[in-house]
Amino acid sequence: MNKHPEYLLNKISGPADLKKLSLPEMEKLASEIRTLILEKDAAEGGHLGPDLGIVEATIAYHYYAVGHTSTSIALATGMAKARDLMGKHENIMALIGDGSMTGGLAYEGLNNAAIEKHNLVVVVNDNQMSIDDNVGGLVTALKKLRDSNGETKENPFTAIGFDYRYVADGNDIQSMIDAFKAVKNVDHPILLHINTLKGKGYQPAIDNEEAHHWVMPFDLKTDKTTVAMPEGPTASSIALDVLEDHINNGEKIMAINAAIPGVFGLDRIKNKYPENYHDVGIAEQESVAFAAGMAKEGATPVLFENSTFLQRAFDQLSHDVAANDLPVVMMVAGGGISGTSKTHLGVFDQVMISNLPNWIYLAPTNLAEEKAMMEWAIKQKKHPVAIKMPTKDVPEGKEITAVDYSEIKYDIKPGKDVAVLALGDMYDMLGKKVAEKTGASLVNPVSANILDTAALDKLTQENKVIVTIEDNILDGGFGEKVASYLGDKDIKVLNYGQKRVYTDQVPLKEILKDNRMTVDQIVEDIENA
């Protein structure tokens, strides 16, 4: 419940209640919803600007209770076809932002939607922004449409067969209700292009759209974040420092990202070295193929990807990069077990990448190691290298110079009877403590997919149990590779990682406990083994 008992919103429990409201009441409702979004985001953080911009469209849309919604045109094409097949007749509507339309799947959906002789409404929420500035040719096309009030003949949507309508003020409830009324029950694909204001109702979000797309908790009076920023180096700042050094050194480096410069603080590169910065929009496939093209030409592409979004580029990681064994460097953020929502999990990128040939997948245990790995990855020109950026609280570590990671050498702190191989983030968080409590050897395995078999053979001779801990799902992970390699040897192997399930906003602590990934649980298992 919200803290405004007087709000009109509290009386609305479904579309039917909405229909009883007058237009001024609906406008009041829009304003209430904006306040609640602001209050929620100020307290907890989250998507701000885009949510503020789409309030009226959402109200108008629910006022007419269409059958289904989907942010994805592709999903809607399937739903519309199922409706036909099952002899039903509801309206199918897909809502998509202009930023999301830089992704290939949006186009595949549009291309398929355009030719079916049945009801399907695609609403394009055009707020002239992606997460950062929107990029690409479609921005040009949408601008021509807005500038001509939807009248220009140079219309890519009608060109491919869509009927088309334009709403100049998508923040006006009456206009939106009229627009939805007009497209309801049409017997063909129609595209409704609505012009909205991202951040509407909160001036700082309008003045600085990018900073307000997704926010940390903040003070509504000062617009300043209420979260203490980390002092000293971070996984991102380390990567940017390395990048900057090499650019200053005159190397032909390109920092590539897919609409998420903010995740890495890449604005620093964008502003200072615009020639060495490239944002492809929400188009991860393009980002990876683009990097492959650059590597082929002899430049040094450094990809900045988010684990969860990188899933869209699996084919390019294989066909374009790995099959050609191109020296693409890829920094992966957000990888590992976390308490996030099931649509944003970071436990699959390691599985995707590390099981492909030619990719060298490195997992640093601290910031100094991340730096050394990135330095090496940029210098070597032989293979694609992925680096799993730390997401947990890792130490800075002592400076490491000129390590050659083309041969993986385990770093071993000797102990007795048991060896704990703790990959990346897990080294400091769990491995160290388990080794302390059990007197085990502590091993930094460096890579998620290349084993130091000489070290493993030696560890097998000297120990009774080998333990692996990784910040990833077990299936297709590092531990399984160790277990497979040691399958015919006389040693017990215990693998720790997350089970093959989706978690959805389950606190990290709980996930770890469910997977026996606490220090005490692992120590207990070791003693039993």
Next chain:
Amino acid sequence: MNKHPEYLLNKISGPADLKKLSLPEMEKLASEIRTLILEKDAAEGGHLGPDLGIVEATIAYHYYAVGHTSTSIALATGMAKARDLMGKHENIMALIGDGSMTGGLAYEGLNNAAIEKHNLVVVVNDNQMSIDDNVGGLVTALKKLRDSNGETKENPFTAIGFDYRYVADGNDIQSMIDAFKAVKNVDHPILLHINTLKGKGYQPAIDNEEAHHWVMPFDLKTDKTTVAMPEGPTASSIALDVLEDHINNGEKIMAINAAIPGVFGLDRIKNKYPENYHDVGIAEQESVAFAAGMAKEGATPVLFENSTFLQRAFDQLSHDVAANDLPVVMMVAGGGISGTSKTHLGVFDQVMISNLPNWIYLAPTNLAEEKAMMEWAIKQKKHPVAIKMPTKDVPEGKEITAVDYSEIKYDIKPGKDVAVLALGDMYDMLGKKVAEKTGASLVNPVSANILDTAALDKLTQENKVIVTIEDNILDGGFGEKVASYLGDKDIKVLNYGQKRVYTDQVPLKEILKDNRMTVDQIVEDIENA
């Protein structure tokens, strides 16, 4: 060397030689190249129609020796950017077919290419066909452009910012040379739309484009294939029979494919039950999201995918299908170790799918089991199910009825000391023979990602060695899961599968031998263990 010593082509060793030819000589050259394509495909099989259609463009293109080519616009965007960064000035040109433009990556590439202020030429080879009939709204747009000789204002390419040229006869060498001359060294992105005739020079390929897109070896005089067709049921015919049964039964089934009906013989469904057939074009992401949308609505989508192309849809397999645990049925063809080219390998789909939560990945050992698995997959409405269609020579098997695969139960033919778990195709091809020679138990493990742990525990007690054999790469595969599960047990485990490398037209026999996957090698290893 070809069998025509008198050919002009034999005197051409590079673009420089080409430039010395007169126009009639180049036309003779085009005709020679056509003959050679026909002779090669008649003898060995391969892509026919599309190659015949693009001969003149290829000659004209080499005549003007532009710097690079790529079938992918996305790769070209990266190459063009690298050129700029490195201070070079060559022309960058990307060639793409109208069929390939149904894929999202083509659009991501176009969207990015359109806004750069530098030389980049995209050649769209419009032969009005994909592999099968081309589908989607872009077909409409290209037709409007052809019908207006490139003059219509409803031009999606100029809308997004491309300069645009049209060549009405893309099979006329002089027109093509003129067109390439005109776009050479331009300082902005330009799209060259060329209208070509797929199959030109071989009348049967023009009359029946789909059947001649990719051909088996054939007789040039009769156009009949020279390869004996299998008699009796095949992995595809079994699947089509099941499909047809359920459609006849009035179930709301949709057979979905991404431009490859020929791989499965899906024309049988397309012609007989057009309402139950859907081809999304070369757009695997759309195919999977479309299936998710249909399942959400309560229909029964059955996807027909090719292992190697399915890589493009990893994100949809996770986010759209698995995260929502939707009952999508997916038949995967072409999966397994094979002698194909490195761009068409089928050893990664199992890794992708089987490591995702909720997916049940089944691998039948014979055709009867494939049928039972598909029947069950269609009937159950709880989880997504993938079935790895046999690609090796498997037996028909005895009819199996009403097996419930929601619980995986190993089928065990008892032996002594050793248990051989041979997954899918490997059961008959290797497992059976290894078990015969060693007196081992022979186990059908049914699933690549769900273990029958009770059976494994029992096998561990009764044996000294457990062997796994799978038709897949080892990394992220079935064997590693077994090794991990048995890590803390007192038993030796030997995993067989392909190493993590790309193979490129290496004969299957050789790949198997390199991976110790022959009967004799496995028997030898078992004896040593």
